[in-house]
Amino acid sequence: MTALSLKNVNKSFGDIHVLKDINIEVEEGEFVVFVGPSGCGKSTLLRVIAGLEDATSGEIHIAGNQVNLTPPSKRGIAMVFQSYALYPHLNVRGNMTLALKQEGQPKAVIAERVQKAANMLDLGPYLDRYPSELSGGQRQRVAIGRAIVREPKLFLFDEPLSNLDAALRMNTRIEIANLHSQLGASMIYVTHDQTEAMTLADKIVVLRDGRVEQIGSPMELYNNPANQFVAGFLGAPSMNFFPAELLGAGGERTMGIRPEDLFIAEDGPLSVQVRHVEHLGGDTNVIARLDGHQITARLFGQHQVAEGENLRLGFKPESTYAFDREGQRLR
Amino acid sequence: MNKARSNPLNSVMMHGALILYTLIALFPVFVILINSFKTRKAIFREPLALPDADSFSTIGYETVMKQGDFLLYFQNSMIVTVASIFFVLLFGAMAAYALSEYRFRGNMLMGLYLALGIMIPIRIGTVAILEMMVATGLVNTLWALILVYTAQGLPLAVFILSEFMRQVSDDLKNAGRIDGLSEYTIFFRLVLPLVRPAMATVAVFNMIPIWNDLWFPLILAPAEETKTLTLGSQVFIGQFVTDWNAVLSALSMAILPVLILYVIFSRQLIRGITSGAVK
Numbered sequence: 001m002t003a004l005s006l007k008n009v010n011k012s013f014g015d016i017h018v019l020k021d022i023n024i025e026v027e028e029g030e031f032v033v034f035v036g037p038s039g040c041g042k043s044t045l046l047r048v049i050a051g052l053e054d055a056t057s058g059e060i061h062i063a064g065n066q067v068n069l070t071p072p073s074k075r076g077i078a079m080v081f082q083s084y085a086l087y088p089h090l091n092v093r094g095n096m097t098l099a100l101k102q103e104g105q106p107k108a109v110i111a112e113r114v115q116k117a118a119n120m121l122d123l124g125p126y127l128d129r130y131p132s133e134l135s136g137g138q139r140q141r142v143a144i145g146r147a148i149v150r151e152p153k154l155f156l157f158d159e160p161l162s163n164l165d166a167a168l169r170m171n172t173r174i175e176i177a178n179l180h181s182q183l184g185a186s187m188i189y190v191t192h193d194q195t196e197a198m199t200l201a202d203k204i205v206v207l208r209d210g211r212v213e214q215i216g217s218p219m220e221l222y223n224n225p226a227n228q229f230v231a232g233f234l235g236a237p238s239m240n241f242f243p244a245e246l247l248g249a250g251g252e253r254t255m256g257i258r259p260e261d262l263f264i265a266e267d268g269p270l271s272v273q274v275r276h277v278e279h280l281g282g283d284t285n286v287i288a289r290l291d292g293h294q295i296t297a298r299l300f301g302q303h304q305v306a307e308g309e310n311l312r313l314g315f316k317p318e319s320t321y322a323f324d325r326e327g328q329r330l331r
Numbered sequence: 332m333n334k335a336r337s338n339p340l341n342s343v344m345m346h347g348a349l350i351l352y353t354l355i356a357l358f359p360v361f362v363i364l365i366n367s368f369k370t371r372k373a374i375f376r377e378p379l380a381l382p383d384a385d386s387f388s389t390i391g392y393e394t395v396m397k398q399g400d401f402l403l404y405f406q407n408s409m410i411v412t413v414a415s416i417f418f419v420l421l422f423g424a425m426a427a428y429a430l431s432e433y434r435f436r437g438n439m440l441m442g443l444y445l446a447l448g449i450m451i452p453i454r455i456g457t458v459a460i461l462e463m464m465v466a467t468g469l470v471n472t473l474w475a476l477i478l479v480y481t482a483q484g485l486p487l488a489v490f491i492l493s494e495f496m497r498q499v500s501d502d503l504k505n506a507g508r509i510d511g512l513s514e515y516t517i518f519f520r521l522v523l524p525l526v527r528p529a530m531a532t533v534a535v536f537n538m539i540p541i542w543n544d545l546w547f548p549l550i551l552a553p554a555e556e557t558k559t560l561t562l563g564s565q566v567f568i569g570q571f572v573t574d575w576n577a578v579l580s581a582l583s584m585a586i587l588p589v590l591i592l593y594v595i596f597s598r599q600l601i602r603g604i605t606s607g608a609v610k
């Protein structure tokens with residue numbers, strides 16, 4: 001059964017058309033990540049799914065039922081917000097139990113679910129503390145706990161890690177992945193961080209200006225991007241683009257090569273001048289100029305390359321991508 | 332602690348300025364208080380001297396207690412002030428929430444319309460208000476005053492509170508909606524506590540003009556049983572003779588309740604600022 005299906009969903013704020021004809025299916029138990037640049041409508045889409053905004057047109061089905069007119073609390077969803085949004089006047093236990101009390105669940109059930117969630121997230125010692133007495137990471141876990149206790153059919157996460165520092169972000173990311181496998185519930189996760197998208201997702205939805213650009217598994221999108229935008233958005237450092245003439249090929253095409261597919265070759269077809277070198281230990285990133293275009297090469301291992309040096313780079317012909325003037329992929 | 336504040340010289344200067352200001356602000360109150368405990372002669376001979384064995388007298392307070400029903404005036408003032416502030420805060424906050432939270436046609440216009448009252452003094456409409464009160468039979472009731480003061484306080488309340496409510500995190504309200512809280516619960520339990528400093532500000536701004544007002548009590552409720560304290564004290568101020576002992580004693584007693592209300596609200600103000608925020 002599909003956990004969520006969106007059919008031709010549109011959303012406008014007055015004259016501003018924010019979401020344009022969105023069609024998405026989420027299977028049960030699937031982890032779906034919405035990615036896209038800032039302002040592309042990810043949060044708006046999530047809020048439409050949650051029922052916090054009404055769709056201007058289109059249908060929203062959750063677990064088979066159309067929910068366009070259902071209030072957020074009855075949709076069988078739980079949401080985790082970027083700013084945590086904990087109730088400042090309630091302690092951790094109060095924050096986690098509020099929704100259950102509103103539903104009128106019996107006391108025993110509430111106590112059991114809180115216990116379970118607290119164990120899962122290591123929140124046991126903090127149940128009687130107030131949000132202002134917790135660290136950022138703990139607050140985020142409480143926010144996740146508040147979602148878990150409701151046992152929703154669908155979890156919605158809106159950039160839950162963006163307020164955490166790098167180390168904590170990685171730990172919490174792993175925690176969310178574990179949670180997904182333990183609970184087996186469907187999850188929708190919004191981020192503009194492509195590492196989070198690649199590592200967590202069963203399926204990635206790439207959005208741009210309120211439109212779905214491509215839907216697929218992380219490797220599908222990486223290996224087989226439908227257009228220049230998706231190709232450039234996924235993968236770090238991002239794909240190099242330059243006009244095909246530079247390779248001697250004709251036509252008004254744009255060529256794309258991933259930095260990791262480039263290597264130093266004495267007789268390589270690309271003659272570049274090195275501008276900057278980043279030594280990462282395992283990899284070396286070389287940023288260079290190719291006839292006025294910037295090109296990045298990610299070389300495996302450690303290389304001694306000097307700034308200003310002239311290099312020749314090579315690549316395998318099958319690792320190139322071609323795009324037409326509108327950015328559509330040419331195959 | 333930042334550098335400027337831990338520097339002892341800065342600290343001394345800052346405290347000096349604050350103490351000077353406090354002295355200036357409290358001086359009139361102090362003069363009223365000491366003179367209310369002096370005989371009439373002593374008041375005029377040495378207005379700044381403290382009452383001593385010779386000049387001490389409670390004649391003012393005795394006059395006040397004999398003249399008219401001061402306790403009742405007290406009670407009237409208290410009821411009018413507290414009820415007016417309550418309604419100003421309740422309706423002001425609700426209107427402000429509607430304006431800041433919901434998108435509807437004419438939202439902007441409605442906000443401007445509600446704020447218009449800040450620039451137009453309500454006393455301009457006194458005649459019309461009096462006619463209206465006569466027509467509804469509210470003359471010489473406390474309700475007449477409460478309604479007028481509520482109307483007088485609302486524009487500023489809506490203006491200040493809607494500005495503050497716009498800053499309350501949307502995520503928090505949305506979390507409440509997802510958890511199944513009603514709009515009323517979200518308003519009363521989540522939003523109001525977070526704008527408590529603003530509410531206290533509005534309350535303090537409104538309280539003192541209401542407490543001190545003479546105009547509307549004189550026009551709308553001059554009857555003996557609805558007199559407010561300010562109006563009641565006027566009997567001691569005559570065109571030719573003024574009973575200064577009584578006036579000063581009445582004023583001293585009038586200060587007390589406002590002081591108590593002020594302390595209550597300013598506590599709220601501080602607590603609101605320091606309570607745990609969203610992030």
Ligand SMILES: Nc1ncnc2c1ncn2[C@@H]1O[C@H](COP(=O)(O)OP(=O)(O)OP(=O)(O)O)[C@@H](O)[C@H]1O
Nearest residue numbers: 013016018036037038039040041042043044045192
């Ligand atoms: N209430 C609103 N009224 C008018 N426009 C809005 C409203 N909410 C969002 N928008 C517009 O909709 C667009 C999408 O906003 P949204 O918050 O969904 O972006 P996002 O993809 O979540 O971005 P970010 O990654 O920065 O969070 C933006 O251009 C924004 O200006």
Ligand SMILES: [Mg+2]
Nearest residue numbers: 042043044159
């Ligand atoms: Mg967003």
